[in-house]
Amino acid sequence: MLKFDEALFLKLVEEEGLAFRGQIEAIVDGLAKRGYSNLFLIGAGGTIAMMYPYEYILKSSSSIEVHAEIAAEFMVMNHRRFSKDSVCIFTSVSGTTQETVAAAAYCKERGATTIALVAEPNTPLAEIVDHCITTGYEKHSFDTFFMLLYMVIFRFMHHNNEFPEYEQFTKEVALLPRAILDAVQAFDSQAEAFAIRHKDTGYHMMVGAGNLWGNTYSYAMCILEEMQWIHAKSIHAAEFFHGTLELVVEDTSVILLKGEDETRPLIERVERFAEKITKQLTVIDTKDFAMPGISETFRKHFAVSINWAVLSRISVYLEQERNHPLTLRRYYRQMEY
Template sequence: MLKFDEELFLKLVEKEGLAFKGQIEEIVDSICQKGYSNIFLIGAGGTIAMMYPYEYILKSNSTIDVHAEIAAEFMVMNHRHFSKNSVCIFTSVSGTTQETVAAAEFCKERGATTLALVAEPNTPLTEVVDYCITTGSEKHSFDTFFMLLYMVIFRFMHNKNEFPQYEQFIREVSLLPQAILNAVKAFDKKAEEFAIRHKDTDYHMMVGSGNLWGNTYSYAMCILEEMQWIHAKSIHAAEFFHGTLELVLEDTSVILLKGEDETRPLMDRVERFAEKITSQLTVIDTKNFEMPGISEEFRKHFSVSINWAVLSRISVYLERERNHPLELRRYYRKVEY
């Protein structure tokens, strides 16, 4: 597969990623023993998008009070639920994202408990927070972060006596890297075909819901807009029929990210509409991917990882077909703003 090292993926995500289980449990258990009032999931750009699935999971499976907040807005909004008893969780590949580091400092100064997942060691974010898991590599960092966040969030739920299936769930987390690899291989040809067909498409609608809303938001903004300079709009399936539907024409690219949680009927409704109008409908459905050994009840959670991994295959083929490196920027971290 183009730009995919299977051995490196398994090393970083399966072997090294799973090795953090004990450390994560110790951190979360320590926080729970001390006591906390709520959880804030804080990020910027791709990392706030990464938090939305876990906010959804907690809201729909737990009574833990949770808030996913954009770092820059969080620091100026005087959030009335935030206090020294809050737990604030951050992720960053580089450990240098300006807004994320500033938000971590903001929370730490006010006495809140701070925890970060960071790829690069010895960076500003690693030095600010109370607890830090450093994975040590930018390669496959999102795949690893997603897996570690499952461990973090479901440990909090377990400690609140809201998730008795925790041990089974964690055993199945260990099967996730192989499920991701299988999905990537199964989807690779379709990803290439999509990139060839849409190399000159100048606008995409991306629709998602539930625990895939974050991926929808992130892929439209961070990949299509930032990394490929393609106009894109992320639309929540629940809001699609309140405006956006009027822009769908017979040649409009509409990409549906279908998961397996409670919001799937919302996506079905959009699909029924779109397939009547446009000839450029793409449906990426996690139900189409096998997850050997993973329980039916947990598939809806793991769809976040599966979906992100297969979307990443589209990225590398778009890069090739459009001759546009994913690292190329006009402004981001290039100019003052």
């Protein structure tokens, strides 16, 4: 596969990533024993998008109060549910994202407990927070972060007497890296075909819902717009029929992300409409991937990781076909703004 080292992926995500389980459980266990009022999942850009699946999981499966907040807005909004008893969770690959670092400092100054997942050690975010899981590598960091956040969130639920299946769940989390590898291998030719077909496409609609909404938002914004300079719009499937449908014509690229949670029928409704109108419909369905050893009960949660991993294969081939490096920027971190 283009730009994919399978052995390195398994070393970083399976071998080294899973080794953080004990550290995560010790942090969450201590907080649960001490007590807390709510969880704040805080980020900017791709990292707030990363939090949306876990907000959805908690809202749909738990009584734990949770708020996913955009870092810069959170600091100015005077959130009335935030207090010194809040637990605030952050992620950052670089550990230097300006808004995220500032929000972590804001939370800590007000007495809240701060936790971060960071790839790069000895960085501002890693040094500010109370508890930091530092993976030490940028490659495949999102795959690792997704996996570790499952452990964080479901451990909180376990302590809230809402998830007695935690031990079985973590056994299946351990199978996730291999499931991801199987999925990207199975999808790779489709990713290349998409990139060849759409190398000159100037606009994409991306539609998702439920625990895949974050991926939908992130891929349109962070990959297509930021990294490829392609016009894109992320549309929630529940809102698609309130405006956006009027822009779909015969050659409109519509990308549907189908997961396996309760919102799947919302995507299927959009699919039924889009297949009548456009000849450029792409459906990426996590049900197409086997996920060996993972139970039907947990598949809907792990769909987040599988979906992001296969989308990442499209990114690699778009980079190649469009001769546009994913690292190229006009403005982001290139100038003051």
